[in-house]
Amino acid sequence: MHVVVATDGSRQSLAAAKKLKEFADPDRITDISVVAVLRPLAAVAFADDLDDKRKAVDEVSFKAAAESAVAAVAATYDGWGPKVHRKIRSGSPAKEIIRLADSVGAGLIVVANGSRGLSDTVLMGSTAQRVQHYAPCPVLVVRPTPRKPRRGGKG
C-alpha cells in the first residue's frame, strides 16, 4: 500500500506522521509519499514551524521551508521499512494532496487537523475537511489531543 502523508509545516502534521507509525504495520506499507503544498497567492506560501532557526534575507524561501518540513516529517520514518518519497507541489493544498493520492494510487492519506472551533467549520472549511470529502481512498485525520484552554487572540 502507498500512503500519502501531508504536511503543512505545522507541529500537528508531524504528530500525524508519528501517529501512523504508532499503529500501522510497516510490512503492509510499501511506499510513503510525504507531501507539502505551497500556496502561491497566500500571505505566507509555506510556513515551517518545525524549523524555527533564524533566516538571513537570502535564505527566506518558501520552497526551502517546504523542503525542510518534508524532510523533518520524512525523518520520522527513517529505518521503519517503507520507501519514503518527498514531494513538493504548488496550488490549493486539498486539491494537490488528492491529485498526488490519485497519481500514486494511494491506499491511505494522513492529514492533520490543527484547530477546533468556529473558523474551520463556519468559514471556508479546512484542508482536512476537503481532503476527506474528495479523497479517492481512506483518510486518517489526526486531531490535536485536548490541552490547556486556548489562549486569547483572533481565530
Place this chain on the structure above:
Amino acid sequence: MPDAPEDQLKRSITGRLLFFYVLGDVLGSGIYVLIGAVAGAVGGAFWIAFAVGVSIATITGLAYAELVTKYPRAAGAALYVNKAFRNKALTFLVTISFLSASFAASGSLASGFAKYFAEVWDLPPALLVTILFVLVLSIVNYIGITESVVVNMLMTFVEVAGLVIIMGIGLWYVVEGNAHFGTLTEFTTEGNEIFAVVAGVALAFFAMTGFENAANVAEETIAPKKTFPRALVGGMVAAGVIYVLVAMTAALTVDIPVLADSDAALLEVVREGIIPVPVGVMTILFACIAMIAITNTTLVSVVTQSRILYGMAREDVVPGVFAKIHPERRSPWVGLVFSFVVVAALLVVGDVIVRAGGEDVVSRLATVTVVFLLFIYALVIVSALKLRGQDESEETFRANTGLLLVGLVGNAVLLAYVVIDDPSSLYWVGGLLAIGVGLFVVEYLFGSRDRPAGRERGEPDPTDDLMKGA
C-alpha cells in the same frame, strides 16, 4: 504529465496566470482612484503623464525581470539590494520602505474605494467605509480566499471590462464626430509644460505600482526565466496602453475642471450619457466594477504587508510574534492584525487632517507610496546593474543597459520632484519609517526575553508547546 522528480517543486503559476496577476494588480491602483488628480495637475494632455509614468515603471519592470530570473525568491527588492550591497542597514531600510509603501497604498486605495462606494450608497461616513473595507480584506486574507487563482483572474477580467466600457464610450464619441482632439494637447497650467507633466507623472506613477508584487510568486512560476520577463513586461505594457486610451477618453469626453474636482473621476465619463444606456444603471454598474478593481489591488497589498512582516520576523529584525502562523489556516494572523491597525491609523490621521482643511487622503497617501517606491525602484535598478556578471546563466534575462540608465534617471528625477514639490509628504514618510524602526527597537531590547539565557537569537525553543499559537 509525468511527476516532477522527487524533492523538486511542482510549480503552478503559468505565464498566463502571472500576466493576469500583474495586469490585475496594476490596473486596480491608480486609474480608478487618481485620474482626476492627474488631470487637474496637467490639463487635457494628461495622457502624456500616464504614458511617461508607464514607460519609467516598465523599464523598472525590466530590472525586476532580470533579477527575478537570477534570484527567484519571494523577498523581492530587499533580496536584490542585499545581494548587491551586502549592507544590513540598507536592506532593512528597503524592507521597511516597501512595507511603508504598502501601508500607504492600502490607505489610498481604501479611500478611493469609499468614494466609489458613496456613489452607490452615500449614507455611511467615508471613514467608516474605509476602515471596514480594510478590516474585511484582512479577514478575507486570514481565511485564505485570496489564494484562489480563479477568483484572481475573474477580478482581473472585471477590471479590464470596466476600462473597456470607458474606451467603448470614447470610441462611440469619436465615431459620432463630437471629439475635439485639440483637448489632448492642452495644458491648464500657466507655467512650464514640462513641470506640469512631471507633476502628473508623479501622481500617475501610483497607477503603475503593484507590479513589484509579482516577485511574490517568482518561486512558483513555471519556467521563470522565459515566462517572467514576458508576463511581467507584457502585463505592464497592456496596462499602460489601457491607461493611455482611458486617459484620452476622459480628456475628450469630460471637461478637465469637472474631472479634477470629481471624487470618482471615471464615473464622470459614464455620466456624460454618451452611449444610449440609462446613466443611473451605468453609474452603479461602473461604481461596482471600480470597487472590485480597487479591492483586487488592495488585497495584494494586504498580503504583501503580512508577508514582509513574516519575513522580517524570521530574520529576527522585528518581534518573533509576527512569524506566528495560525495552526489551521496557516495565516500570519498577528501580522494581519498589526497591518490593519496601521492602515486604520493612517486613515484616521488622514481624516483628521482633511477635516482641518488639509489635502485629500487619496492623493496624499498616493504621493507617500510613490516616494517610497521611487526610492526602492531606483535602488533595484542600481542593484541590477551592480549584479551584472554575477550568478548569470545562459537563461538569465538581460535588460537593455541603456534603458535601465534611462529608468534610473527617470526614477531619480521624479523622486526629487515629489520631495521638493511636496516636502510635507516627508512627515508621513518619516512616521511610517518610524513604525518599522520601532519594531526593530522592540525586538532588539525585548526580543531576547522570549528565549532562555544562553540561546542564540532565533534558535528554536525545545520546550515549545505543541499547540503554541493556537
